[in-house]
Amino acid sequence: MAIDHAAAPLLTGPRAGEILATALATTEVELESWKVDSVNARPGAETSVGYDVVAGGERLYLVASTVELSDEQRAAAKAVRLASDEGEVHVWRHPADPHLPGLADACIPETLAPRLSAATGRSITIESLDMMVMRPMRRAVLRVRTVAEDGRRNWYVKVVRPERAEAMLARHRMCELAPLALDAGDGIVVVQEAHGIPMTRALHRPDGSDPAAIDPQMLLAAMDRLPDEATALERRPPVPDRVAQYARMAVTEGLPEERVEALERRITAVLAAAPEHPTVATHGDLHAANIYLDDAMAPTRVEALIDLDTLGPGRRIDDCACMVAHMMVLPQLDAEGYRGVPPVAARMLEAFGDQFGIDELRARVSANILSLVAGSEDASVAAAWLETAESVIEPVPAS
Known part of the structure; x- marks a missing residue:
């Protein structure tokens, strides 16, 4: 055992x-x-x-x-x-892995280049290769800069268990907003860099200027473009459905048990009284880093969505809650660069709340923030996020 x-x-x-x-x-x-x-x-x-x-x-x-x-x-x-x-x-x-047989080839330019060449049909040379995410036996993500006869290009190399690669490829094929994804064998999926500008760049302003105005309707329009056939995929429980699990993890990581449990009870009580929602296609992990816009200064539309591993059936409100939650925690990651984000997040919370119900949305946002608390390795950041999660579900009345 x-x-x-x-x-x-x-x-x-x-x-x-x-x-x-x-x-x-x-x-x-x-x-x-x-x-x-x-x-x-x-x-x-x-x-x-x-x-x-x-x-x-x-x-x-x-x-x-x-x-x-x-x-x-x-x-x-x-x-x-x-x-x-x-x-x-x-x-x-490392890079051996008992469940990721493609990882060793993906981590070495000399063995990855032939796989990229075969998958793309081009003769490719690798200029740089950087590990971005490494979760043993689950997944790895590398960024690779390549040179081919048609110029330089960035690709993201995702290494998963081989039996999961086809599902990832199928999700990219069915979604019009997804970047090109190709099979390089042994659980290696190569994804071309998406068109557009990451939404995080539209929000991050290290010079102190105001972030771009992000119209919530623009994001809802992108959600409407998710493929209907995704509702036939396997359903994965969204974060709010697993709030008890994340509460246990947060306590295990050293967060105050009384506060975490009180927050969990509040979230659970609100969601227990929430109405049923229609099942629609959802991204499953919709946040600023996974959204590409047409412009960093004055965006008007969503150009692409990335990281579609979680695409499937769900509630639209959960995509909205994930979006708002991740925006609310950005200032703890870079207080100066993201200091203009709270008003943008507040406007988004209000707009989504008008459509789906503000009390339920607040509870789902709070649950998403609690999941980030549970996964944080920085005690001071986790403490700040816990306070944010508490304030979202129990906002201070306006004076």
Whole structure:
């Protein structure tokens, strides 16, 4: 039996060094130093931790996970199995991965370039390759700058479990706002950089000027362009439906239990009294980073939507709540650059609230912010976001 979600303290504390040293000793390599780089803990599933390591005079990246692996998966990733009275841990060296067979090729320009050439039908050379997201056994996203006979181009290389690649490709094919996506094999999906300007650039103003005016109707019009056939896809529960899970995670991460539970109860009570909503096509993770506009200064339309992995049936109000929630937390990420965003978010909250009901929308926005609280690795940011989540659902009356 693998160790459960509570394994995070073990894999991030002092004893993690012993685990890494023992795993490396199986190849007669001595651990010199280590530090935690990332933690991926999933309630009810495995906990995986990535480490920057120096061993045998070489810099390595190791992953330790409580995942259960078959003999075949262990062999494919060259993973070391360590067992004790506390449970079982597997350790392997990145870019090997027991569930992402395409990751090793995707991380090396010399092996990725032939795959890109075959997928695009062009002779491609790679200028640069950067890792953007790495979640062991789940997904990785890399940004690649390429050169071909038709010029330079940016692509995003998404590595998923091979059995999930076709679903990702199908979502891109059915959505008119999605950028071109191609199959490069072994769970590697290459997505061309979207046309337009990221909405985050329209909101970010490091020079202190006002952000662009974002018309909520422009965003609703883009939601209307999501494909009807997406309603036949597998339904994934939206964040507000999992608010109890995120509340537990927030408490586990050290947020005040009394406040988190009180917030959860308030959200649950509002949503229990909410009316039924029609099932429509939804993006599932709609926020400024996933929206491309026609202009950064005076946008008039949405040019593209990216990260369509979650496209499927749902409630329109949940896309709206996700949008507002992510806007509300931007100032904690860059207080100066995003200082003009709160009024934009407030106008969006009001407009969406007029259409769907302001009390329910506030509850769903609060639930989305709580999910971000649960996933934050910065204690001060998490505390600020918790306060934001509380204030959204219980706004201060106007004086």
